[in-house]
Amino acid sequence: MAKLAIIGGTGLTSLKGLEIVKREVSHTPYGEPSGPLVHGELAGNEVMFLPRHGSGHTIPPHKINYRANLWALRENGAEKVIAVNAIGGIRADLTPGRLAFPDQIIDYTWSRVNTYFEEGLTHVTHIDFTEPYCSELRQLLLEVAEDVGIDAAGEGTYGATQGPRLETRAEIDRLERDGCDMVGMTGMPEAALARELDLCYASIAVVANVAAGRGEGEITMAAIEQHLMSGMESVRRLLETAVPRC
Structure with missing residues (x-):
């Protein structure tokens, strides 16, 4: 079985059910990672976990x-x-709390x-980036979601924006x-860096909010946190079944 790593995003700075074996500080030719790598077991299988924004969620996306x-x-x-990513839903069926497995990306x-x-x-x-996500891993996540009864969108194009601010209504119109x-x-x-390193990479995207101009009123952090809480429970359920099959 290939060794699996999980990158946690907003709402997933730690992994419930992960039996930690050790934490390891890594040094790379490109500087320091977001935090120590957490080595452990999830559902009886060896995994590594890294919180993308740091353990205290202090590193902004850019x-x-x-x-x-x-x-x-x-x-x-x-x-x-x-990789676990918090997203805003542009397409009507991508409602808060729902999961999606993107198959394309625009940067x-x-x-x-x-x-x-x-x-040097x-x-x-x-690199060929025609299909930016690993089809094998995406398909596995899709199958597991169906097996455990998690409502998830099986495809979609992810628009990657700079942040840290949220987008304007006009920007979302453009993305659509x-x-x-x-x-x-x-x-x-x-995703591109993973491809350069020949890593099989897929995303579990969690809808944290409807994108700007697609809902009523302002987008608030309180609402985002509430939606992420329910979405991340689905992520944890998905991972508990997916990890042994990776």
Whole structure:
């Protein structure tokens, strides 16, 4: 069985049910990861866990050291990565608390260091990113969601925005015209870096709110936290069954 790593996002800074074996501080050529790697067992299977925003949720999306995070996981043996991402729902069926497994992504971020292939190269390197998520791992997550009765959207295009502010109504209108079904701030460059490292990478996206202009009134952090609480319970149930099958 390939060694599995889980990257926790907003609402998942720790993993309930994870029996911790050790915490390990990693140093990489690209700086420090978001925090120590947590090694443990979930549902009787070895996993690594890394909170993307730090254990205290203090690192904003545009300041995350994505290169260090993925490098540290790979150097510690990870071959598969399940990333948990909080999103805003653009498509009507992506309602708060629901899960989705995106199959495409559009990158609207800027100024983030987004590749390992930039210095000391013997040749210019390009990666195929036609299908940005690992189809094998996505399919497994889909099957498990069906098996355990979790309502989830099986596909969708993730629009990755810079943050940390939320988007304007006009920006969401633009994303929808571009074909985006959901919006988030942490999907890129994480997915591309995983591909550069040959990691099998898939996302469990949790709808934290309806995107700007798709609901009534302002988007509040109180509402986001409430929706994430119910969504993350579904994530934990999904992982408990998925991890032994990865």
